[in-house]
Amino acid sequence: MLHDGNGWSAGPDGARLWGRFGAAGLLAFTPDGRILMQHRAEWTSCPLTWGLPGGARDSHESAEDAALREAEEETGVRAGQVRVLHAEITAGPHPADPERPELAGDWTYTTVFARVPGPLPTDPNAESLALAWVPAEEVPQLDLLPAFRGSWPRVRAVLRRLLAGGGDPGAPGPRG
Template sequence: MDGELWDLTDASGVPTGATFRRGDPDFPKALFHIVASVCVLRGDGLVLMTRRAAAKDWPLCWEFPAGSALAGESSAEGAVRELEEEAGVRVGVDELEFVGRVVEREALFDLYFARVSGDPVLQLDPEEVCESAWVPFSEALRRCDVGDMAGPWVLRLEQLGERLRELVGRSPE
């Protein structure tokens, strides 16, 4: 959302002490903000995908719930907040497993993995999400391959998809 305040970090994710307001012009060169996402796995082996609202960039494209960490938030805290805001799914920071990081032009994208029990009741934020689906992980990859996912996800899944596949396929401890 325009007006959000983000911490600026160096290339390794260390905060610089400076902030940037979303929507302002001239994002500083060689600095980044944190974007975080959670791939949520239900007990039946399906993962949660959300479809971006028509008014957002990459309209009507699929993704895993994601968004920018706000000033003062850790990457994991931002991931947990975004998942709850966009889909109504609550997990704790301690329930996240870090999948990996992708360095993008202005963002450090962190992907997390979390398991949930049962069939969580979703509460979609209509300003962010217009639809959701619980799908096999292979369907998420197919949607990426055929261009149904938001563009940034192509590189993200090229780099992190194999590790995510391992986590999705691993038996719960």
């Protein structure tokens, strides 16, 4: 059902995380290592920070499908313009919290890595203050969404392997 994933899940240390069935984001990257980054609007969760376009998964969606849908909604980049190479859980799972039974549990965030031929034109929606193709080495200099900052070393290692043509351990087959 479309948008049935909208809602909160339990996170660590009393946090609430968006997405009843988890969340996913698209790490679109160019052959020279630029990444499509989103500057988050003031009204969003973790406002005025930079992260990947993405959002809540719906109950019927794979992480790849959710990331591609959210990227199209937030950036205008369409599934047919990218080649998904790998998907990896980069946060969670966070179990349900018995003290907050109204919140879903088992939340995860999946980063979906997709190659693009070069920087694509973008069309930001209201969730974005800006979209930018940022060189990977400059990403840590941005005011990053805290969870993305925490996952960056792992994400960067996967990106390096993919840029080097080092394969795709354990990922589903290429798409797009």
